[in-house]
Amino acid sequence: MKNKKQKAAGKSRQTTPASQVHRELLPEQSTALLQELHLLTRDGQLNADSRRKLKQINHLANLLTPDLERLFADDRDPLILDAGAGNGYLGFVLYELWCQPTGRGTVLNLEVRPDLVARARERAELLGYERMVYAQQAVADLVPSADLDRPPVWQGRSVDAVVALHACDTATDDAIELGIRAGAPVIAVVPCCQAEVARLLAGTAVHAPAGALWRHPIHRREFGANLTNVIRAHLLEAFGYQVTVTELTGWEHSLKNELILARKVQRRNGLALKQLQQLLAGLPYLPMGLLQHLLGSPETRSADDPSPEPESAADA
Secondary structure (H helix, E strand, O other): OOOHHHHHHHHHOOOEOHHHHHHHOOOOOOHHHHHHOOOOOOOOOEOHHHHHHHHHHHHHHHHOHHHHHHHOHHHOOOEEEEEOOOOOHHHHHHHHHHHHHHOOOEEEEEEOOHHHHHHHHHHHHHHOOOOEEEEEOOHHHHOOOOOOOOOOEEOOEEOOEEEEEEEEOHHHHHHHHHHHHHOOOEEEEEEEOOOHHHHHHHOOOOOOHHHHHOOOHHHHHHHHHHHHHHHHHHHHHHOOEEEEEEEOOOOOOOOOOEEEEEEEOEOOOHHHHHHHHHHHHOOOOOOOHHHHHHHOOHHHOOOOOOOOOEOOHHHO
8 A cells, every 4th residue: 555655756757738737837937938948848748857846946936926026126126146057947937927027137047067058048048038147157156255244246236136946065055155145135045965064074073962963874964964954044044034944845846845035134133143153062063164154263253243223125
């Protein structure tokens, strides 16, 4: 007898016929774009793998709707940055739903692989998406190395939203750091294969009681991935973001499924920084790149802004 996971897996392998594809779409989403992205077959069907991808992309786009409504309000011309964009599925969907109908806004896609950049540029030109920009560079290249008071810009424009769907390992940290340094009103990341903290834990002593949490490699991978996202969420809160952590879609669609959605609500949050410090104090020293870049060494990390004045996301 099949269990729930097997039934869900079997259901997810089914192909959706063209006559039913509209059930998977967001309002104003076209099948023409999805065919151009090869998420739909030539005859308009949606196979199992593409259905899983589309579920994730559309759910994230839908969750971002309130934030994008604010960013596009009052004739604003926002810059949305997709970090580690890959084939650009998310960026193309956001462009069709927001930039195309309003005639405003730019989607900047950062990707290091030249073949993906070339293909996406050709696709954007074919579709007439003039403000769908692909830059062949790493996210870290856009991040100033030190000064938090020198926010990153692109061609003189500030970043209004940072999204990263399955940016691998520390590429997600680069996206978060970029968003924090830019003071972006919205940061939304769905991490992928977080291995940095697991590597750092591998070199630490395990004789302490807490060491049992990462003694075995499989536990170390799982604990390290979970701890990474906990640190990310706390760090975003310390820099004035209101953070929601939740599942993006059902687990049958992806095991890389944890969404960290952050909205800027104040300059800094000293209490959140103190809580992060207390968490880190109970662990071995972890020279995690994101912590090093934004907080410095343990000696320089201090909660010196315990009662920041709140500010609106629009003013961030």
